[in-house]
Amino acid sequence: MARPGKKKPNASKVWRALLLWLHIVAAVCWMGQALAVTVLLIISATSAAGDLKIGTILASDLLDQKILGYSAITAAWTGFGLSTTTTWGYFRSRWVTTKFVMTIAQILTGTSVAGAAYPQLEAASLDGKNGASILLAIIAVGLVAAGGAFQVFLSVSKPWGRTRWGHRAQTRGAEGRLAPAPTLVVAGLFLAALVDLAIGLVTGIPLPSVSTAMLVVALVVRRRARTRLIATDAAAGGGRSAADRGSVGSTRVLDGVVAARTQLTDSLVQLRVAVADGSPVSEWEPGAHIDLLLPSGKVRQYSLHGDPEDRGGFDVSVVREAEGRGGSIEIFDLAEGAKVGIGGPRNNFPLVNAPRYLFVAGGIGITALKPMLEAIDHAGQPWQLIYRGRTRVGMPFADELSTQYPDQVSISAADADARPNLDAALAGLPDGSVVYCCGPSSMMDSLDEKISNGYPNLTLHVERFAATARDDSQNRPFKVFLPQTGELVDVPADKSALDSLRSVLPELPGSCETGICGSCEMRVLAGRPEHRDDILTAAEGDRTDVMYPCVSRSKDPLLVLDA
Template structure:
C-alpha cells in the first residue's frame, strides 16, 4: 500500500525539446533535496483540485536538486497537457506526489529499448543506468516526424549507432519483428509509447518467455465489452470491516463512500497509486500495470479498476 506526501514545488525552467513537447524542471522553493528515484519512475502533478496527471521522470536520478518531466500537447487533451503547456510558467508553484515505480529496470547483461514518441521519457534514465552498469543495449526510437521526437539529437550525439531513429515519414513504422528477432539472447525488452505500438510489440513477443517484454502504458486497457460484473464482499484486515461491492461500483468507490482513506490518482489502472495487498480471494485484474506472472501471483491489485473474479464472493485486503 502506497503512503506518499505531497510536495510543494516550483517550475524552475521550461523548454521545448521538440514540437509540442514541454520540458519542465521542478525544484523545491527552499532548495531542499527531492525524494530519491530510479529509472522508470513517475510522479503525479496536481494541476488543480480535480486535475491529477502522471508523468515519467526523465532527468538524472543522481541529481536530487530537481525533477524533470516532458509533456506532449495532446490534441484531444482531457486537460492535463493543455494546462502544462498553456498555464504553467517559470516561477509558478506546482504540487507533486511520488515518485513511484511500476516500470523498474531489472539488472541484465543486455537490453533492448523501444520508444514511441513521448514514450522516450522513462527510457532516458534507463539508458544512463544501463551504461553505468556496463550493460550492452540498443534503443529503437520511433515517432511521427523527426521534429516531433524529443531529445533525438542529444541521443544520437551521445550514443551514436546504439540509437536507431525511425521517423515514420522517413522510414515507416518500426520493424518490431526484426527488432525482437535480432535482440541478444535473453535480453529483456523495455517499451513505452502509444497503445498501437505496445499492442503490436506484445503480439510479436507472444512466443517469448514470460517477463521478456516490460511495458508502460499511458492509457487504460480497453474494457471488455462482453464482461459481466458481479457483486462481492471486501474484508479489510486493518479495521475488520466488510464492505459490499455491487456490480456497478469499484472497490475504490465503495471504500470512499465508507470514508476509508485510499490514496488514488488515475482511477483507470495506469498509475499504481491505489496498489493494495490481497490475502485471499481470486482477482479479476483490469489494470495496465501487472505482468502475467504478477497477476498469477494473486497477491496484489489496483482497487480503482480490478475486482473479485467471477465466482469469488469475498476478497480479503491488506487495508
C-alpha cells in the same frame, strides 16, 4: 536546465572500458599462449630424441611458467572485477556463472596438472623419451586453450538466460538489485591489475595480491550500496519491484514550483519541478514517475527523465494534446514560478537485470526509457534503442541520443523513414533478454503480440500512458473484508472496489483511477483478485498478494484486504 547536447565522457564508463579491454587482451593472450604450449608439447611428444624434443619441452615450460601465468591471473581477476562492479554479478546469468567456474577450473588445471608435470617431462626429454605424464599435460593445456575459446563465445553470445538465483533476485526489489560500482572502485581494480602485473614481473611470481584486496573493497562497497538501496526503498514505502509491489506508494503531496520551463517544439515542453521550500526531492530510480497536482485540481502522471542523482528537482516533458482531457494543455501553459503539487515518485516500471536489453520508444515514450538506457550503458551492459516518432523535429532527445550513442540508437520518423524491423531486432536477442517499450498503445500491443507468439524466450515490460480498453459488462458483485477496521464492504457490479472502499475509508489513495499509476495499490490477505490493471505484467497475472482496486475486481465472492 542543461540543453540537450553531446555529453562529456562518463569517468566511470571510461575506467570500466579500460578494465574490460585489459580483461579481453589478457584473456586472448592466455588462450593463445595455452594453444602455443599445447602445440609445443605435441611437437615434443612426436619428435625423435634430440634437440627438437628437448627444445620444445623447454620452450613450452618457459611459456607456461614465465609468461602464461601473468595473462591468466590478469584475465581472471579483471573478469572477477567486472562481475563485481557491474550489475552482472557472479551467479545471476548462466553464462557469467559458467565463465566464473571455468576460469577457476582452468587455473587449477594449468597449475596442478601441467605445471606439476614439467620437471618429469624435462628429465625424460633429456633422455630422448616422452615423460609418462606428457599426454595428460597435452590434454590439460589443450582444455585450457579450448576453454578460453568457449569463454569468448559466451562473452559474445551471452546465452541461456538467468539462473534461479537471478530470477529470484529479480523479484526481490532493492534486496535483489546490484548497483554499478563508483568510479574510484572501478579505477582501483584496473590499476590493481597493472600493479600486480608489475610486481609479478619483478618477483617472477604472478600473484593477484593487490587485485584480491581491491576485490574485497569492491564487494564491501557493493554490499553497502545494496543496504542503502534497501533502506531507501523502505523509507519510500517499500519500493516497487516486480514481485514486491504490495506496499502502497507514497501519497504525500509536496508543495512544488515550476523551477524551469523549456519549450522544445510548438507542442512539447520540458519542465523542472522542485520543492517550493528548496529541500531536495526524493530519490528515484529509472522507470519512476510522479503525480503533478495542477492548479485546476487535475492530477496527471509523468515519467521522470533527468539524472536520478540530481536531487534539485524532477525533470518531465509534456506533449500538448488538443484533443485530450485538458491536463496537458494546462501543464503546457504553466510558467516558471507556477505552483503545483508533487506526489511520489513511484515506480511501476522497474529496471531488472538481464543479459541484454532492447528499448522500443514511441514519441514521448522516450522519457520513461532514457534514464534506463543511460543506467544500463553506465553499467557496461549491452543494449539497443529503437525510437520511432511522427516527425524528427517532434522527437524529444533524438539528436542527443543519436550523438551520444551512435552505434546503439536507431531513430526513424514516420514522415520520412520506413518502419523499423522489430522482428530482426527481437531475433538477435539471446535467451533471457528483456524488452522495454513505452509509446502509443498500438505499438505496445503489436510488440506484445510479436513476443507472445514468436519469442517466448524474451520478457516484455511496458509503460502505458493510457489505460487499455476493458469490458465491464460481465462484472460481478463481491465483498471486501478489512481486518484492521472489521468492516465488510459490498462492491456492486457497477462500482469499483476503490470507490466502494472509500465509503468507509475516504482517505484511501488513488490518482489516475484507470489502472496505470499504481497509487491505489493494496495488499491482498485472502482471496483471488482479478487483475485488470496495466501495471502487473502478463507473467504476474496469477498473483494473489496485491491488487489495484480502482479497476481490478475479485474472482471469489470475498476478498480480504490490508487497509
